[in-house]
Amino acid sequence: MKSISIAAVRMPVLLRGFPPKLAVAAGLTALADWLFYDHRIGLSLAVFLPALAAASLLTSRVSTSSRWAMVAAGVLIAGLLPIVEELNLLSALSGVLAVAVVLSLLTNPLIGGLADHARAIGGLLLTGPFRLVSDVTRSRIWALSPGRLTVWIVPLVLGAIFIALFASANPVIEDLLASFDLRRGAAHVSLARLLFWSVMLSAVWPFIALRWKRKVAPEPTDGQPAGAAAAAGDGDPFTSHLFGPEAILRSLSLFNLLFAVQTILDLIYLWGGVALPYGMTYASYAHRGAYPLMLTALLAAGFVLAAITPGGPAERKPAIRVLVFAWIAQNVMLVISSILRLDLYVEIYSLTSWRLAAIIWMLLVAAGLLLIVARIALDRSNQWLIMANLITLAAFLYICVFINFPWVISTYNVSHSREVSGKGALVDFDYLVGLGPQALPAIDRYLQHPMRTRSYVQDTNGSQVSTMDRQRDWLVQRHHRELESWRAWNFRGWRLSRYLDRVAQASTAPGETVDPSHSRR
Helix, strand or coil: CCCCCCCEEEECCCCCCHHHHHHHHHHHHHHHHHHHCCCCCCHHHHHHHHHHHHHHHHCCCEEEEHHHHHHHHHHHHHHHHHHHHCCCHHHHHHHHHHHHHHHHHHHCCCCCCHHHHHHHHHHHHHCHHHHHHHHHHCCHHHCCCHHHHHCCHHHHHHHHHHHHHHHHHCHHHHHHHHHCCHHHHHCCCCHHHHHHHHHHHHHHHHHHCCCCCCCCCCCCCCCCCCCHHHHHHHHCHHHHHHCCHHHHHHHHHHHHHHHHHHHHHHHHHHHCCCCCCCCCCHHHHHHHHHHHHHHHHHHHHHHHHHHCCCCCHHHHCHHHHHHHHHHHHHHHHHHHHHHHHHHHHHHHHCCCHHHHHHHHHHHHHHHHHHHHHHHHHCCCCHHHHHHHHHHHHHHHHHHHHCCCHHHHHHHHHHHCCHHHHCCCCCCCHHHHHHCCHHHHHHHHHHHHCCCCCCCEEECCCCCEEEHHHHHHHHHHHHHHHHCCCHHHCCHHHHHHHHHHHHHHHHHHCCCCCCCHHHCCC
16 A cells, blocks of 8 residues: 655646637636626625636646645735735735636746746736637647548537437427527627627636746856856946946936935925925925835935946946945835825825825835835845836735725825814815825714815705715615625625624614724724
């Protein structure tokens, strides 16, 4: 009796060949039709993606260690959690990336490192959906010899005759055949549905017919080692002077002086609270400076990457390294000042989705600058820097999936509004409504505040109805409509439903009120 090792997971390919794989892809497309078409998408995507991963493993060769199999399971669960929380672009991307990572971990035999994983996954997601047409046209099913076609003539002809005979002899078979009315079936086929099937079939096909590729290193030529050709251009006099260590040293010295001026001004006006020049407000100072400074920081990062190559002559000079660290530190300070500028602007003009996205973007830029410092200090390659930035970006986006941004924005705007706090901007109620049902707790808090503005319209019965109350009721109805089907269920929507139930129960109970500050976070 052979011993079974748990150190490795090796599964045979259960469904191989083009026709079985195409049938699996068609089955997944049918599942997608049932889950997604003409339905609001939510939990249904968290159901479809594991089915896609399972179908892909059935049609691919799985050969990996049990440790990586457990890692893959954890990655899949982590990727699906954002969809369960709430479906949006980031959570959908998280789920699709998780499936791609799982398949790369379990089925990719060409992996040589994290960079190969990223390159293979990028090829799968970016170019994979365009493979279906070429794979179909190049399939062996079209390369049938006359002999192979001939063997099907007799079975098909005799089979048709037998079916006709059975139909004439058996009314059940006759009725069954009569039910296949092609004209009636064609009436239920729409162009939109055909387009949906085409798109979904193209999207799932690369997962079913996995084909991994990796970057092949260029072979040395003429007996020279790889990379010699790239280094050959270093001897060009014009290039060596234009981007040489001396030019970089002078550039960094000048850049540090220029950035020091900006840093000192920020320290005086933003951090020190000194009065601005006559005619300039903090709002204009903040708004005019935030985005140009971010562009400046990006250009600075690009210069450092282009000038300070790993192992190059510029990086080996101690003076240049010190100036680079000082300049990056000033750039980080620049990003922090940009965030403070935007915070001042938000404090006066309220928070919006784009302004919140700008803050997140600024944090990403600051993290990227710090990673440049790490790359130089640890003597890492630019490839390491790229992968570190990609991992940081993925971590930021993954965390953002679990943040209820409509709730954050609406709560901030109400809490810091002139009606509630006595300063700041007036509440833009239409903007709150535009944020969607997740803004309802903040809207309820605003409607219960005694200083809120009021506007009324006359309904069909002639009574006065608050327009804000009507908009609030419309949001409640919209929320209930969005979660009518289990396919659209999400954890965030469920929490809001519980909050609305508590509000409804409190409104019917005499003498009870609900504090909106106790709404779900």
